[in-house]
Amino acid sequence: MGPRTLTRLLVALSLAVTGLSSWPRPAGADEPAPPARVAVDQRFTTSDGVELQTTLTSVGPVTAKPTVVEFSPYGDDSQTLEVTPDYNFLLVQIRGTGDSDGSFDALGPRSQRDVVEVLQWACTQPFSDGDLAVNGFSASAIVLYNSWHQRLPCVKAAILRSGTHELYRDLLVPGGILNLVPGAGVIGMIGAPALLQGVDRLRRDPAPSLGVVGGLFASGLGVLAHPSLDSWWAERGWRGDANDIPVLMLNGFYDVESRGVFQAFQALRDDGAHLVMEGGHDGTPAGTDGGVGEARAWLDHYLRGVDNDIESRPAVRLLLAHGDRAAYLDGQYTVREAADWPVPGTTWTELALGGGKRLTTEPPAAARKESYLTLPTLPTMSDVPTWSLLEAGGAKALTGALPFLGRTNAVAVEKLTGLTYTTDALSADVALAGPLALDLPLATTTPGSGIWAILSDVAPDGSSHPLTVGRLSTSYPDLVPGRSLTDAGGAVVQPYGDYGTVDRATVGKIRRYQVELWPVGNVFRAGHRLRIQIVGTSLFSPLSLPALHTIRVGGPDGARLRVPVLPGSDLTAALGG
Structure with missing residues (x-):
């Protein structure tokens, strides 16, 4: 040859x-x-x-x-x-x-x-x-x-x-x-x-x-x-x-x-x-x-x-x-x-991360802090873009034989390796398409650690299926002025981070991060739920340092997730709001 x-x-x-x-x-x-x-x-x-x-x-x-x-x-x-x-x-x-x-x-x-x-x-x-x-x-x-x-x-x-x-x-x-x-x-x-x-x-x-x-x-x-x-x-x-x-x-x-x-x-x-x-x-x-x-x-x-x-x-x-x-x-x-992207008429619904691990349209009145260790996570669960590439090339045999490896049910062990927040079941179908933003007040023990967030669709049987991820080093809290996408009310819905200026976190001090999640394209069926999980970085990103992260949820200044709802869908109504 x-x-x-x-x-x-x-x-x-x-x-x-x-x-x-x-x-x-x-x-x-x-x-x-x-x-x-x-x-x-x-x-x-x-x-x-x-x-x-x-x-x-x-x-x-x-x-x-x-x-x-x-x-x-x-x-x-x-x-x-x-x-x-x-x-x-x-x-x-x-x-x-x-x-x-x-x-x-x-x-x-x-x-x-x-x-x-x-x-x-x-x-x-x-x-x-x-x-x-x-x-x-x-x-x-x-x-x-x-x-x-x-x-x-x-x-x-x-x-x-x-x-x-x-x-x-x-x-x-x-x-x-x-x-x-x-x-x-x-x-x-x-x-x-x-x-x-x-x-x-x-x-x-x-x-x-x-x-x-x-x-x-x-x-x-x-x-x-x-x-x-x-x-x-x-x-x-x-x-x-x-x-x-x-x-x-x-x-x-x-x-x-x-x-x-x-x-x-x-x-x-x-x-x-x-x-x-x-x-x-x-x-x-x-x-x-x-x-x-x-x-x-x-x-x-x-x-x-x-x-x-x-x-x-x-x-x-x-x-x-x-x-x-x-x-x-x-x-x-x-x-x-x-006619365009984001789809004209898209509205971003803000969901609050709160007590009882709930994701709701109304934030809890009382603020609290919740912590987790940023231990490395399985890419099959936490890194859907990269794992999709490998699955298309043959790795599907692994998740096909062991379906739980491709679900996010076990990606976060509460108060140890991650935090999970889930909506109530939807009363009607809701179509989401567009970029998302996680507005996250967070403190770290290790400057240079990584924030990793996973959006999933939770089926009525409880299985949790990853759709997209957001990633951000705690060394980059700032946005490039004028480059982020905002909604009609001025809230950032697609952050454009400033990755040219390193700003190391002060240990133990909460500061605000805007985490960009890559665009989602999914119809959440009636009876399904939305889930956001904040976990350690994927094993495919091994240079991110482990840390103890603490976030603030609830109250007027707690963590928020902004999701893109297409015209014809009403997430607030589907959640009984």
Whole structure:
């Protein structure tokens, strides 16, 4: 087995394990066999002399067609979108990865500049008719979001699935807490094809190999060397929109990068962006094609001028789970369409954490303090975004055999390893969709510890199913002025934390924290209950220090949870208020 074949097998396995596989073909009637697929390898030299490996794929002879371009760090054969014979597809292995030379810069400025240079070149090649689209999934989407502040030549449309709007906030250090497992997994997935394809690189020219290995090593250390949101991170996040490109964004509410797509949609909606929550790393729900049909219609309209009315469809389509991710994947969901995100007419209902472990619309009159130890928690229960990624790649066998591991009933042992607050049973269905905020007065014994909050749907049988999480280091109590989302009354409903300024907590002193929980999309059925649990950080975030946390509940200044209620639902009434 040659190195190129081995690389393809490893990439395919890696993509399957992490849910980064190519989109499934839509089900339908049998189709005649298409003409033979042609792949043409070509090396492109950047302005600083680095050679990038590119592969053009065409069905039948290579002719001038609209061309879809993807910039991937996952090596050969890692394209994440199957296109019809009406298009060519150009896969570009970004610098320092796969069989490309240079040093990987963690999707930073040099990789971003390469995007512009390759697009300019591709636009004028014989295989292109002058109209390009860009496609990306996860890392290949991130490098595009990071490049949007530059003019992207010849690009008429984009399809971006998952991906981060801000790499720091959305994936690697959410809430100022290092998200170690996804970060290590990404470096491993990038590094493996680079090492295997390094055999071809050594045969061609041994000189670049040291730079490739060094770049991967430096990028891994770079994440650890920059715990706060500094200029290094700013270069690896959203820096503005220099384009007018309609973008189709696809993801799922349980995705490990779910926050990013909502933020990106808000940044690009004026350019005609559409947001479809129909699956990402978290899997494709039954009854859908994961956005394949939407993506093809998007390309057909914006690159080939097909009159299919896709631009006039509602800009936002949400698949709201009925209780948890398992139900969502099983096809138990409600489709909700809207003109914007957050959905116009959304109201945030404030729920007070109180005595008797209740979550109520009316705070208890008397204030009290409650404490817990921040011992590490099982990711199957406490880290639904990351665990969804692993489940989609095969870890479902564990929670399938032991269902209690995927529920939050045992994640908090009262007054020891966490605190749990639950509403009464709902008298009617209530649909929630949008970001949430936990307004938390808290004292810690260990500066630099982590606050971790889990929102769950509690079924009538008492089983508690995690929906989303909030994370915040006690070193970051402040918000960036003017950046948080507030409701009609001025209350913060999506905190935008200041992670660039460390402010260590004074031991034993209560101060207020605004914890951002990533957007939820769920219909709480009648008879179900809402639950918020405040626990120790996930084992996937092992660098957060253990501590004794004390929170204030009840009274006019106690802890509050603000949840997004969609038009047509009334949480207060469903709780008998």
